Amino acid sequence: MSVLKKLFATAAITAAMFVAPASAQDMKIALVVKSLGNGFFDAAHKGAQNAAEEIGGIEVIYTGPTSATAEGQIDIVNSLIAQQVDAIAISANDPDALVPALKKAMDRGITVISWDSGVAPEGRQVHLNPSDTDLIGETIIKLAADYLPEGGDVAILSASSTATNQNAWIAAAEKVLPEKFPNINLVATVYGDDDAVKSTNEAKGLIASYPDLEAIIAPTTVGVVAAAQVVTDENLIGKINVTGLALPSEFKQFIDNGASQAVALWNPIDLGYSAIHIAHALVTGEAKAEPGATISIGKVGEITLDDTNSAAMAAPFKFDKSNIEEFSKIY
Ligand code: RAM
Numbered sequence: 001m002s003v004l005k006k007l008f009a010t011a012a013i014t015a016a017m018f019v020a021p022a023s024a025q026d027m028k029i030a031l032v033v034k035s036l037g038n039g040f041f042d043a044a045h046k047g048a049q050n051a052a053e054e055i056g057g058i059e060v061i062y063t064g065p066t067s068a069t070a071e072g073q074i075d076i077v078n079s080l081i082a083q084q085v086d087a088i089a090i091s092a093n094d095p096d097a098l099v100p101a102l103k104k105a106m107d108r109g110i111t112v113i114s115w116d117s118g119v120a121p122e123g124r125q126v127h128l129n130p131s132d133t134d135l136i137g138e139t140i141i142k143l144a145a146d147y148l149p150e151g152g153d154v155a156i157l158s159a160s161s162t163a164t165n166q167n168a169w170i171a172a173a174e175k176v177l178p179e180k181f182p183n184i185n186l187v188a189t190v191y192g193d194d195d196a197v198k199s200t201n202e203a204k205g206l207i208a209s210y211p212d213l214e215a216i217i218a219p220t221t222v223g224v225v226a227a228a229q230v231v232t233d234e235n236l237i238g239k240i241n242v243t244g245l246a247l248p249s250e251f252k253q254f255i256d257n258g259a260s261q262a263v264a265l266w267n268p269i270d271l272g273y274s275a276i277h278i279a280h281a282l283v284t285g286e287a288k289a290e291p292g293a294t295i296s297i298g299k300v301g302e303i304t305l306d307d308t309n310s311a312a313m314a315a316p317f318k319f320d321k322s323n324i325e326e327f328s329k330i331y
Pocket of ligand 1: 040041091117219220221222246
């Protein structure tokens with residue numbers, strides 16, 4: 001080999017050595033949320049970034065529609081397929097509507113998981129629930145019942161009417177009502193679409209329609225803030241207790257002013273962090289998407305998939321006057 005050829009060969013090897021590891025590590029994981037501008041998802045994004053930094057070589061693409069609709073998410077999934085991302089981790093606005101687009105993604109070799117709000121099993125490989133669905137259902141009713149020793153009328157202000165997670169929690173809540181909370185009378189369930197204005201109007205509508213209402217249960221961080229603001233503005237503190245699932249940083253003011261006695265939530269930062277760990281492990285083949293499989297979720301622990309390839313991360317925490325200040329500084 002001539003000196004020149006040798007030099008080229010060495011240069012080529014050096015270039016290959018330099019380039020190969022970088023591209024092999026360049027994994028793109030899209031974190032698709034129900035809608036942008038929601039503090040809960042911003043916290044999950046923070047956790048996703050933490051996981052990406054910890055694992056290394058991952059680019060997190062944080063995206064979602066401006067309003068919480070399946071149509072908006074379908075457009076986003078199609079564009080992620082065109083961008084040839086390695087994985088899509090989605091919190092879905094509808095369990096079924098997204099299935100065809102996500103199936104197309106999987107057909108193209110893209111890893112698909114749902115987290116927070118699931119898609120039907122045929123549209124994803126794994127689903128990560130924040131907590132056990134029955135436990136969340138019972139928790140949201142208990143949060144209201146604990147402050148209504150004699151029972152009373154309560155109403156639910158949910159997110160969108162097709163949201164997989166809220167619908168599952170409400171179904172679980174309705175299941176435990178007759179036996180465990182016989183004095184609690186669920187008078188209505190309305191939908192604020194995780195939109196501040198619609199949630200505000202729905203909360204006002206509940207108050208106008210049900211004069212004996214004693215609690216509004218909003219299993220959505222957007223709805224719970226809207227309801228507590230309405231109760232505050234309409235001078236109903238002490239008459240209507242607002243509860244549900246709330247982000248302490250957004251909700252602390254309503255524990256402080258008495259519009260709410262207590263709320264609950266899991267750690268949204270850990271949820272986004274765990275979603276990235278799962279997606280990464282499936283892309284690399286470190287984990288398999290099959291019933292019984294155990295998948296590491298880094299410092300949060302590990303999950304074991306059930307027969308539907310779903311698992312839950314952790315139990316919800318309760319926030320009240322004693323601890324909301326401390327948690328409000330974290331998420
Ligand atoms: C809202 C969203 C999200 C849900 C939380 C509790 O931010 O609807 O999906 O998990 O509330």
